[in-house]
Amino acid sequence: MFVYSKIIILLTVAVNFCYGYKVLVVFPIPGRSHSILGEGYVKHLLAAGHEVTYITPLPVKEPHPKLRQVDVSENFKFMPTDIFNVEKFMTKEIDLQDYFLFHGVMHGVLYKTYQLPVIQKFINDPKEQYDVVVIEWLYSELSSGFSSVFNCPYIWSSSMIPHTAVLSLIDDHVNPAYNVHHLSRHYTTTFWDRLQHWYFIAKLSYYRWSERNEYNEYFKNIFGQATIKRGNQLPHFDDVRYNGSMMLGNSHAVTGDGIALPENYKHIGGYHIKDTEPLPKDLQKLMDESKNGVIYFSMGSMLKGSGIPEATKRKLLDMFSELKQTVIWKLEKVIPNVPENVHIVTWAPQPGILAHPNCVLFITHGGLLSIMETLNAGIPIIGMPFFADQYVNIERAAAKGFGMAMDFNEKTPDLLRDAIKEMVENPSYKQRAKEFSAIFKNNIVTPGQQLAYWVEYVIETKGTVHLRSPAILASWYKKFHIDIVFVFVLGFILVIKLCKSLLMLIKIDDSQKKKKS
The missing domain is CATH 1.20.5 (Single alpha-helices involved in coiled-coils or other helix-helix interfaces)
Known part of the structure; x- marks a missing residue:
């Protein structure tokens, strides 16, 4: 009987192994936060038994045996160097709340990336075959061409809360009557906000229509030859970018708004969060001994805190020195003359710090990954947004009662002192953070399991045509x-x-x- 049991187990393992799929994961944006999202897909798909090829500028160290990586780190040189300059944000010299500015930058980065010899060699190799492609959307749809080359369905991966630019690729534009434009500076739907949102929708629709032939040429330049080599005809760009089988969103009802979504949009927010690993011994000791609590301060990976003007840095340090709490500040460069209660770290295991019971507050730039990690830990936040969806993320957290929003400028140190006092001494913020944390973690299965399930589902149903919204085929005049x-x-x-x-x-x-x- 024991021998039969072993045979059955071995057969089960063999069958599961045989049913592993080949998945191409495309996350080419040169930025650490986007690679964190890409690595989340890689981790969960490998855990589900699939073979994964990963296009990335930040290759995984010590990769899994079933992971193959296509290194496009050369594309860091394509990203404008001063676009995320903190000082220029403070002086309003740079304003990144323009969708079309983002689109131009990201399209340029991707177009140059896909012309690299390593990508051209990859897509022109007839031995490369895939069952599905997972593509990160970030203000460009050019990456959809990989599905044409490999003649397989593709899945959009959206790094933000559902918004009109992504939903219009699989369904329809969101309704400005009760949806905030994701690049708005305000979490409101006043007449003026709604008018601006409608203007954006009209401009986006016109832009996509008027530029479709020009972008089709870019599309052909990158993917045309490789597609024809495989005996297929490259479709028009519009036919490809509106042909996504599904969209997996780094979103959750708690971090966004409960808006109506098409059947082929699925929330998997939090899939990037790893099981809490032990903190480094020195950091663990520091937090354990901080009996008055720890305040964690980080501006994420795209922004460099070291770019804060020296005078503002010094004012922040002087203000932090007045606090009874320990302050851990993630900064790319160590600075001298730091108060005893302030500890500068050039790298921080953020989820582990937030999960420590002595962490009482997170001061953040408002990136969605940070919002989800703080919700996972149940910690209130003070948000100082700089660009993109950070404004709405922080405003939404404030509206829900577990956050506070403020601008980052030369007056910040004085205003931040009062904000910290309010957040730490008023228990309602912590209570709301705990309440939303419980909802955030209350899932029928983990976000990572959902991710793997839906990727497999798209393959097994040959592109989930039955889940696609009829709105994508309706003429604009019918929709209105x-x-x-x-x-x-x-x-x-x-x-x-x-x-x-x-x-x-x-x-x-x-x-x-x-x-x-």
């Missing part, structure tokens, strides 16, 4: 009921004209009767 409005207006005009004609006839008839009499 222009034809119905036109018929009603035309009918109204005809009725008015008919009434006028009848009145004229009645008047003529009356005048004739008067003449006879």
Whole structure:
């Protein structure tokens, strides 16, 4: 009996091994936070038994035997060097709340990246075959071409809360009446906000329509030859970018708003969060001994805290020195003359710090990964946003009661002192953070398991055509009921004209009767 049991187990393992799929994961943006998201896909898909090829500028160290990496780290030189300059944000010299500015930068980075010899060699190799492609969307749809080359379905990966630019690729634009534009500076839907949102939708729609042929040429330049070599015809860019089988969003109802979503959009927010690993011994000791609590300060990976003007840095340190709490500040460069209660670290295991019971507050730039990690830990936040969706992320946290928003400028040190006092001494922020943390972690299965399930589902259902929204095929005039409005207006005009004609006839008839009499 024991021998039979062993045979059954071995057969089960063999069958599962045989059913592993080949998945291409494309996360080419040269930035640490985006690689964290890409590595999350890699980790969960490998754990599910699949073979993964990973296009990345930041290759995984000590990769899994079933992981193959295509290194595009050369593309760091394509990213503008001063676009994330903290000082220029403070002086308003740079304003990155323009979708079309982001689009131009990211499209340029991707176009140059995909012209690199390593990518051209990869896509022109006929031995490369894949069951599905997972593609990061970040203000460009150019990456959708990998699905044309390998003649397989693809899945969009969105790094933000659902918004009109991504949802319009698989369904329709969001409704500005109750949805905030993801690049807005305010979490409001006033008349002016709604008008700006409608303007953005109209401009985005026109832009995609007017530039479609130009972008089709870029698309052909990158993927045309490789597709034809495999005996296939490259479709038009529009036919490809609107052909995504599914969108997996780094989002959660707690971190966003409960808006209506198409069947092929799935929340998997938090999938990047790893099981809490032990902190380094020195950091563990520091936090254990911080009986008055620890405040963690980090501006993420794209922004460099070392770029803060020296005078502002010194004011922040002077203000931190007045606190009874320990302050851990993630800064790329060690600075001299630091107060005793302030500890500068050039690298920080953020999830582990936030999970420590002595961590009482997180001062953050408001990136969505940081928001999810703080929710996972149940820690309140003070947010100082700089660009993109950070403003809305922080405003939303403030509206939900576990965060506070403030600008980062030369006045920040004085204002931050009062904000820290309010956040630490008012228990309502911590309570709300704990309440939302419980909701965030209350899932039927883990986000990573959902991720693997839906990737497999797309392959097994040959592109999930049955889940796709009919809105993607509807003409724009039907979506806005222009034809119905036109018929009603035309009918109204005809009725008015008919009434006028009848009145004229009645008047003529009356005048004739008067003449006879």
